[in-house]
Amino acid sequence: MIFGCGYVGRALAQRLLQAGVRVGALTRNADKAAELKALGLQEVVVADLDSDAWHDALSGTYGAVVNCVSSAGGGLAGYRRSYVEGQASILRWAQTQELSAYVYTSSTSVYPQSEGVIVDEAADLSAASESGRLLLEAENLLAAGAPQGVHWTVLRLAGIYGPQRHYILNQLRDGLQVFPGSGAHRLNLVHRDDIVEGILLGLMRRGAAGIYNLADGTPVTKQALVEWIAEQLHCPVPSFDPSQTPPRQLRRGAQVPDRVIDSQKAQGLLGWTPKFPSYREGYRDLL
Template sequence: MRVFVAGGSGAIGRRMVPQLVARGHQVTATTTDPDKRAMLEQLGATAVTMDGLDAAQVGEAVAAAEPDAVVHQMTSIGAIDMKHLDRAFAQTNRLRTEGLDHLLAAVRASGVPHVVAQSYGAWNGIRKGGWVKTESDGLDPMAGTAAEPVMAAVSRLERLVVDAGGAALRYGWLYGPGSTEILAEPVRKRQFPVVGGGAGRTSWVHLDDAASATVLAIEQRAQGVFNIVDDEPAPVSDWLPHLASLAGGKPPLRMPAWLARPFAGSAGVLMMTEGRAYSNAKAKQQLGWQPQHPSWREGFAQDLAA
């Protein structure tokens, strides 16, 4: 297949491009940074510099690639500030809305038969009922918190991609080379406390597993929403102390929700105390996907020991 990866130089794109190439696909991968073109070419892709928020550039790039599938992996995520998620994700929200609109317009104009897009499903399941959610349970809108615009962008993306006959992949909290250490550093410094008992659940997924699931969704022309998470959704009170120990730090501090809210914001407190994680049963059954890192426990250890 000819596969167009928008955002190919990102964390998942860099892991996905070589998997696609190894399976015999022709890959066109985009980046906003011309200096990253050489890296994409070394991975086996045809590299294109493209601004995902420029409709003309997107249309021209997709038309030139003549792809059988378009993959939306465009994000702009730096350090995560739970109190100000609306600020931290402002550019990513635009890429998930305006950028998606440009890609879908290009898909229609060029007659591309299939679309796959990155969504998010780590701790943002609807906050009612059990702790682990399926695709039919939906996302929590996080109304009134700094996460509300993030959830609105993700929900819109899922709806439009599914309506277009494509697949929206809800990746769990991503970790892997480069990403695990970014999270481990504030944990090591005891800047990431367990709030209100830490009962909220989180789903994780290794970057390589997120990439392999995406490859399967492309190859199988999958349709609908899929949770791409590992086998062990876990309470914060479990994974956070484990990560602190692996990172060589002291056990995380513990504080009540009222004390944490001015620092972590309402979204951060909700994640810690009420977050709902996700089941990967559908992805396993329908895509035949099996994560190579079935548990964050071993995954964290491998990454931090590397």
């Protein structure tokens, strides 16, 4: 059962359907639900995850859960509804199922570290942002409340990109000449298809139950990424203006972090090997 069947969840559903697995999904978007039904999902429920009303709407019996819900918007209150209250609702429903595995996609945004440090799953989280603390609360709910015998996996995802999700590439194709910010901070990326592989490994109960970072292992400064994509497109290389604030920073009210996300644990214990081990392979596949 996939909760939050959006960009990653839909790709996961397609992989599972191709393998002959019966798949159900919950989404809050009626149009998206129609698309999912057309793909061949067993059942699709349109509901708000934080409510328990959807529990009785599901008729199927499921052996595994993937919670890859995104925020419903509405600032920190929306984060709490989607991540914390949504997780709690799934865990209540899970008590009625015979689950073997539960995978939750969290985010490397839980880490407060910056200034170029290497960050692994043991990093200090005491200075996490308000939104990061809500994600950590959702993670902790799963760790403490997974039904007995259920193998649980938390995947902290780096910056997601892939088909139909390549903002910088779109900006260059649209002729953007000046990027706001300095471009000196490192981006940690992970391709959508590699995330799907990580989720599948969690569903197969690979590795110990616990928390794993998923990042391709090739951090790159935003400026270097922009220059490389511009070279591939044979277009002028834009400049960066440090006096302008990047839109993401304006929305979130926080500094853009500069760090290196270490995913060796996932590679060693889960057996996760990225098909796209750097932005080069990933973006070449998109060009």
